[in-house]
Amino acid sequence: MMRSRLQRALVLGTLSAAISGTRPAGQTEAPDGSVLFKTRCISCHSGEPSARAPSAGALGSRSPQAVIESLVNGVMRVQGSRMSGPERRAVAEFLTGRTIDEDVAGAAIGRCSVPSTAEVSMPAWRGWSPSVTNTRFQPAVEARLAAGDLSRLTLKWAFGFPDAASAWSQPTVAGGRVFVGSQNGTVYALDSRSGCVRWTFGATGGVRTAVTAGLIGGRDAVFFADTAANAYALDAGSGERLWVRKVEDHLLARVTGSPTLFEGRLYVPVSSYEESQGADPQYGCCTFRGSLVALDAATGSIVWKTYMVDTSPSPRGMSSAGIQLWGPSGSAVWSAPTVDVRRRTIYVGTGNTYSGPPQPSSDAVVALDLGTGRIKWMRQMTPGDIYLSGCRSDNPNCPTTNGPDLDFGSPPILASRSDGRDVIVIGQKSGVGYALDPDRDGEILWQYRAGEGGVLGGIEWGAAVDSQHAYFAVSDITRPHPGGLHAVALATGERVWQTEPAPARCGNIRGCNAAQSAALTLIQGVVFSGSNDGVLRAYSTSDGSVLWEFDSNREFVTVNGVRARGASMIGPGPAVVGGMLFVGSGYGAFGGRAGNVLLAFAAD
Numbered sequence: 001m002m003r004s005r006l007q008r009a010l011v012l013g014t015l016s017a018a019i020s021g022t023r024p025a026g027q028t029e030a031p032d033g034s035v036l037f038k039t040r041c042i043s044c045h046s047g048e049p050s051a052r053a054p055s056a057g058a059l060g061s062r063s064p065q066a067v068i069e070s071l072v073n074g075v076m077r078v079q080g081s082r083m084s085g086p087e088r089r090a091v092a093e094f095l096t097g098r099t100i101d102e103d104v105a106g107a108a109i110g111r112c113s114v115p116s117t118a119e120v121s122m123p124a125w126r127g128w129s130p131s132v133t134n135t136r137f138q139p140a141v142e143a144r145l146a147a148g149d150l151s152r153l154t155l156k157w158a159f160g161f162p163d164a165a166s167a168w169s170q171p172t173v174a175g176g177r178v179f180v181g182s183q184n185g186t187v188y189a190l191d192s193r194s195g196c197v198r199w200t201f202g203a204t205g206g207v208r209t210a211v212t213a214g215l216i217g218g219r220d221a222v223f224f225a226d227t228a229a230n231a232y233a234l235d236a237g238s239g240e241r242l243w244v245r246k247v248e249d250h251l252l253a254r255v256t257g258s259p260t261l262f263e264g265r266l267y268v269p270v271s272s273y274e275e276s277q278g279a280d281p282q283y284g285c286c287t288f289r290g291s292l293v294a295l296d297a298a299t300g301s302i303v304w305k306t307y308m309v310d311t312s313p314s315p316r317g318m319s320s321a322g323i324q325l326w327g328p329s330g331s332a333v334w335s336a337p338t339v340d341v342r343r344r345t346i347y348v349g350t351g352n353t354y355s356g357p358p359q360p361s362s363d364a365v366v367a368l369d370l371g372t373g374r375i376k377w378m379r380q381m382t383p384g385d386i387y388l389s390g391c392r393s394d395n396p397n398c399p400t401t402n403g404p405d406l407d408f409g410s411p412p413i414l415a416s417r418s419d420g421r422d423v424i425v426i427g428q429k430s431g432v433g434y435a436l437d438p439d440r441d442g443e444i445l446w447q448y449r450a451g452e453g454g455v456l457g458g459i460e461w462g463a464a465v466d467s468q469h470a471y472f473a474v475s476d477i478t479r480p481h482p483g484g485l486h487a488v489a490l491a492t493g494e495r496v497w498q499t500e501p502a503p504a505r506c507g508n509i510r511g512c513n514a515a516q517s518a519a520l521t522l523i524q525g526v527v528f529s530g531s532n533d534g535v536l537r538a539y540s541t542s543d544g545s546v547l548w549e550f551d552s553n554r555e556f557v558t559v560n561g562v563r564a565r566g567a568s569m570i571g572p573g574p575a576v577v578g579g580m581l582f583v584g585s586g587y588g589a590f591g592g593r594a595g596n597v598l599l600a601f602a603a604d
Contacts (some may be wrong), residue, residue: 004027016544019532031087031095059095067092084186106367110560112196122576125172126211128258132339133414136464144579147525149603150548157195160562161596162315167584170572174213179222181207195559199239204228210258216298225255225267226432231268247293257335266295269333278388282320283398286329286354304373308361319397327355331362335411344370349408352385379442382406405455406430410462417491425470427459433472446493450486451476462519473529475517477591480516504533506553519573530569567595
């Protein structure tokens with residue numbers, strides 16, 4: 001069976017060396033894996049002695065899930081980002097000669113059998129954070145869950161992501177529905193009480209962002225973006241596509257930070273894969289510039305677009321393979337933008353530079369005018385941070401000093417102190433949390449060292465703030481003793497308490513440790529923190545003691561019949577809405593272990 005399918009692929013005309021981002025002409029809803037392999041893959045996977053990649057026969061010995069994982073999160077993620085979820089599945093099934101039993105989009109599994117009773121007035125968690133200030137604090141009126149309810153918190157349902165090896169999109173809840181994206185590009189609308197599927201939508205790329213819920217001219221809508229740098233608006237009730245907009249044409253651009261909706265505009269942060277390609281001497285590193293794009297939420301048209309690197313790249317020498325090199329580049333925006341209504345300002349955090357010369361916008365908090373996108377000020381924390389992944393000391397295409405790679409992977413938080421003064425709180429991969437003055441161009445008010453920091457260390461996905469404290473969870477995943485949670489006085493930056501990481505619960509296996517890189521979530525008296533060991537823990541905001549925990553390191557019976565298991569809880573944090581808690585488990589990248597389950601809890 002395997003040999004005959006490969007033979008058919010090898011005789012389908014002239015082999016193409018191009019890896020195209022467009023679909024073959026005439027492609028149906030069920031893509032042909034042999035055609036896709038011929039047009040996009042075989043020039044590298046031909047099996048010739050000079051080929052740089054494994055042959056098709058070698059790939060055929062893998063499972064289809066392993067092929068998909070490589071295309072989505074592994075060494076082939078750049079190529080895989082240019083395929084849709086069904087296309088990646090078709091190639092994997094063709095190569096391995098085996099089918100994936102589960103429905104890739106859940107179209108025929110776990111459908112709701114009764115009409116929706118959604119109400120706009122129901123409690124909600126509408127995006128990356130309940131509010132555009134990104135504090136990640138859910139007020140009691142919306143949470144309807146308190147510290148006293150935790151002892152009665154039990155698992156109500158589990159949903160398995162088909163054809164996906166990571167639960168990497170944070171759930172959003174509005175109108176009685178849970179909206180969540182997946183690694184294969186499928187976006188789901190689930191009933192919040194039962195987990196049954198209301199509708200599904202297939203995006204071009206994987207959906208890593210949280211879905212943002214809001215209104216377009218009185219119509220309920222949801223917004224998100226994908227790893228092919230497309231932004232989308234869908235009807236919240238039906239999943240009908242309202243519009244789609246490409247926000248960046250760079251071949252390696254993607255969107256990882258959740259879009260922010262405010263006053264009829266959708267603010268979309270743009271990042272890229274280019275950092276992972278720049279060390280290759282055959283690649284002309286680097287030309288990507290991070291940006292923030294403001295879209296008209298009703299039409300998807302671009303209102304303004306501001307690059308973090310203000311000058312276009314220019315030639316800067318040749319690689320060891322004779323390829324033209326470019327710079328400056330980088331300053332990707334990895335996380336959700338934060339809106340300051342009073343100052344009519346929007347804030348973003350940026351990552352490192354890819355190629356020099358060094359830029360003032362890298363590893364910085366950048367403030368932009370809401371109306372025009374004009375940059376008001378930048379506050380840089382780590383100057384001269386030029387970094388490419390995969391570099392070795394003997395690679396002449398890499399920076400002379402590579403790193404230290406101290407991005408801001410988490411969004412700025414706009415908070416108000418008890419004395420009424422506003423501050424911007426943000427954590428960095430350096431392991432340092434900061435409070436900045438929004439009225440003095442981001443002047444540093446205090447800084448607090450929570451961890452050692454590093455490439456996968458420090459404060460990764462997001463802090464949280466209530467009226468008294470800022471909370472920082474520590475990753476330090478490559479250090480001997482990762483993890484930990486800190487509470488800091490919002491007014492002074494002084495430590496209030498520190499809780500050491502609990503012993504890792506995932507056993508003596510590769511990738512098992514207690515790093516706490518996931519975004520934090522706050523309700524009154526409780527801070528939730530997911531760990532790389534697969535456990536979600538609830539801590540008291542008064543003293544840091546553990547009030548409740550759930551170990552997700554197991555297989556789950558799912559409402560949609562898909563085999564699913566939990567693993568590392570890194571990346572997105574839980575959403576707490578209407579007496580329920582929703583969280584994904586299994587993030588198979590950046591030191592984490594893969595899983596594919598969404599869990600829903602409620603207090604009995």
